[in-house]
Amino acid sequence: MSNNPIHPDSYADFLCPDELHRIQLNRLQAIVQASYDTVPLTRGRMDEIGLKPEHIQSLADTAKLPFTQKTDLRDTYPYGLFARPMKEVIRLHASSGTTGKPIVVGYTRDDMKVWSSVMARTFCAAGLTENDVIQNAFGYGLFTGGLGAHYGAEALGATVIPISGGNTERQIMVMQDFGVTAICSTPSYFLHLIEAIEATGRGFKDLKLKVGVFGAEPWTDGMRAHIQDRAHIKAYDIYGLSEIIGPGVATECSQQNGLHVFEDHFLMEIVDPKTGQVLPDGEEGELVLTTLSKQAIPMIRYRTHDITSIIPEPCACGRTLRRIHRISHRSDDMIIIRGVNVFPSQIEAALLKVEKSLPHYQIVLSLKEGLDQIEVQVEVTEEMFRDRVSALEQLHKKFSHAIEHVVGLRAQVRLVEPQTIARSQGKAKRVIDQRKEKVSP
Amino acid sequence: MKLKQLSVFLENKPGRLSHPCKLLAEAGINILTLCLADTEQFGILRLIAKDWEKAKSALEKGGCVVNISEVLAIEIPDHPGGLESILSILEPNAINIEYMYAFTLKRGSNAVLIARIEDVDRAAEILRKKKIDVLESSTFFALS
Numbered sequence: 005m006s007n008n009p010i011h012p013d014s015y016a017d018f019l020c021p022d023e024l025h026r027i028q029l030n031r032l033q034a035i036v037q038a039s040y041d042t043v044p045l046t047r048g049r050m051d052e053i054g055l056k057p058e059h060i061q062s063l064a065d066t067a068k069l070p071f072t073q074k075t076d077l078r079d080t081y082p083y084g085l086f087a088r089p090m091k092e093v094i095r096l097h098a099s100s101g102t103t104g105k106p107i108v109v110g111y112t113r114d115d116m117k118v119w120s121s122v123m124a125r126t127f128c129a130a131g132l133t134e135n136d137v138i139q140n141a142f143g144y145g146l147f148t149g150g151l152g153a154h155y156g157a158e159a160l161g162a163t164v165i166p167i168s169g170g171n172t173e174r175q176i177m178v179m180q181d182f183g184v185t186a187i188c189s190t191p192s193y194f195l196h197l198i199e200a201i202e203a204t205g206r207g208f209k210d211l212k213l214k215v216g217v218f219g220a221e222p223w224t225d226g227m228r229a230h231i232q233d234r235a236h237i238k239a240y241d242i243y244g245l246s247e248i249i250g251p252g253v254a255t256e257c258s259q260q261n262g263l264h265v266f267e268d269h270f271l272m273e274i275v276d277p278k279t280g281q282v283l284p285d286g287e288e289g290e291l292v293l294t295t296l297s298k299q300a301i302p303m304i305r306y307r308t309h310d311i312t313s314i315i316p317e318p319c320a321c322g323r324t325l326r327r328i329h330r331i332s333h334r335s336d337d338m339i340i341i342r343g344v345n346v347f348p349s350q351i352e353a354a355l356l357k358v359e360k361s362l363p364h365y366q367i368v369l370s371l372k373e374g375l376d377q378i379e380v381q382v383e384v385t386e387e388m389f390r391d392r393v394s395a396l397e398q399l400h401k402k403f404s405h406a407i408e409h410v411v412g413l414r415a416q417v418r419l420v421e422p423q424t425i426a427r428s429q430g431k432a433k434r435v436i437d438q439r440k441e442k443v444s445p
Numbered sequence: 446m447k448l449k450q451l452s453v454f455l456e457n458k459p460g461r462l463s464h465p466c467k468l469l470a471e472a473g474i475n476i477l478t479l480c481l482a483d484t485e486q487f488g489i490l491r492l493i494a495k496d497w498e499k500a501k502s503a504l505e506k507g508g509c510v511v512n513i514s515e516v517l518a519i520e521i522p523d524h525p526g527g528l529e530s531i532l533s534i535l536e537p538n539a540i541n542i543e544y545m546y547a548f549t550l551k552r553g554s555n556a557v558l559i560a561r562i563e564d565v566d567r568a569a570e571i572l573r574k575k576k577i578d579v580l581e582s583s584t585f586f587a588l589s
Binding site for chain 1: 450452454455456461482484486487489491508509510511512514543561
């Protein structure tokens, strides 16, 4: 077990399996009943297959329940899956959906308590205590990262600095002057900070920083080694998604070997992404999560599209919560840019707002000073091409605006000559991700 | 009197200009005159060739995007104030010249200017009324 004092909420990390399963089943039965009673979509789908809430008699019965997809949130936008009246909902967050409209999630007062608690347990697993000064560089706003980490740090009793993302010079000043011991951010932003701090010539040795809690985008063990080596800190991976709660679904511990899922609040299954069949522990498949205590939006068997596997062996840290491997890839084509979810279909929709037929295009992701860059290359066609420079600049501007409007992210648009985007069997490879290759130490 | 001008889209990076030039050379097409417009990201190569249809198909076969537009070849006196004399005819008629470039050959003591104008026909008519020569394609290509 860790040498650090344990936050009272973290006792739930160490429940014996029987006790955990008893809590899980009670909560599962309650949430299925609540969802059946109040969410028409759930009731309709359960009725279709003749399933009643009372048929859920064991945890294994979870597999009988219908899945919930990201598109369900989109199709019922904005409040269709809410199970509580708005007077009980005290917070809304949103993340980008598969088309122009975001996905809206809500929290009751109790949901906020659970969220704060799982984030406090996350920080505790990273070895943080009330004595720590946490610089929270996750973006504050509709994105769940900023406020989720904020409330968790407060629940832990640590000192939280709500600096939000960006403004690198101020981040460095605060880190130096405020005696910051831990930072939360996306790993790519921290890479940028490392370079900025090294550029000042001062380095990390004078700083009190010892822990980094990183999430909201995929990163690799190579990137971790690079961060730990350059910044002299321990870097932990956390996992979460807005549809389930935000950050606080799973976290690494002192062992830095897989992420413990907070199973008392989130029931996990690994399924075959093609058939939806539940796979045994240890096999790789798609992570499916059921919220066990969420009131505002109970999520039943939510398909995360994140590919991972359960690590069946117990962890040396002593936590009994099962672990999952780092998310290796996704079963769909979603890409994450600066913490924002982007689907190539969104880019397509944006291009089609400007041009009647879809031009050949390619999305190129790269890292510049540690920050994600997205470039959308569009092959110029005869229909698009005008002899006037002003007309082409106008076209370029239209593409940029359409992408920003649909995706919520400014992308660099580049008009390229025909036949310059490589095709295999006539089909262009839509996404070229150069980010991972660049960060290997 | 109107000439067909070929415009080719180019990315603004080293070596891109040689690609269309090579295609035209291989097709045995002589470029009579050209101009290059560029921005930070891309450029437009505009050129006049005798057999514009053959030039277009050679460029397109080679993977270029080609746009055809009509331009005027205007004969102007090759002395100080020569260009101004033409502009002073067009401007009062609210004819907007989008861009122009010079032809390298001369016709007698006159220079030849290629001009891209929104309303080509009206501009040609106005110029002709003022006794300014707007060259027929046949005359123009005979110069080369």
